[in-house]
Amino acid sequence: DAGITQSPRHKVTETGTPVTLRCHQTENHRYMYWYRQDPGHGLRLIHYSYGVKDTDKGEVSDGYSVSRSKTEDFLLTLESATSSQTSVYFCASRTGNNEKLFFGSGTQLSVL
């Protein structure tokens, strides 16, 4: 498996607090993605990046922001967590547009 690590693996937080999830890859992949996985909705794209400091919104970007200051790191921030953001968050990366995604192990986030 490609070297993609997510941290933390589990987090419980309270409504209204900011939360940052980290994704780190050692493959020098250009493209990085943040998805959330919820039953019945599959994986929904939150934000993605196509290079350092190049990011764009996905399908469900409201309430989330991202930053990519280095090729290897892609941070996802929940600016003010809400219960609707309770989910499993996956980071993924790939080298090119027609190449497969490599996934991290996921972060289980619970917002109480």
Added chain:
Amino acid sequence: AQSVSQHNHHVILSEAASLELGCNYSYGGTVNLFWYVQYPGQHLQLLLKYFSGDPLVKGIKGFEAEFIKSKFSFNLRKPSVQWSDTAEYFCAVTAVYGNKLVFGAGTILRVKS
């Protein structure tokens, strides 16, 4: 913007039955298409992909998919399923000249032994 629709959310089959999972995408331009599988407790894995050439693509574990451009479809097939194929299957699409990769809602397949 591209989107993906998977027709069935749950499918239950007996071992040795044939499988076909539907996937339709919405996008006016040229696309790359993927099927991923997620076994219980595991990461998503790539089953197969289409980006050009023969519209019938073969993947791992005996799976294949056919790209029908006129129908905007990329259905997944397997002639004879096994209990070990129990998993959730996701179709995904990306525009050839785009960066976004969008998944469908997934189909949960349960194979009865």
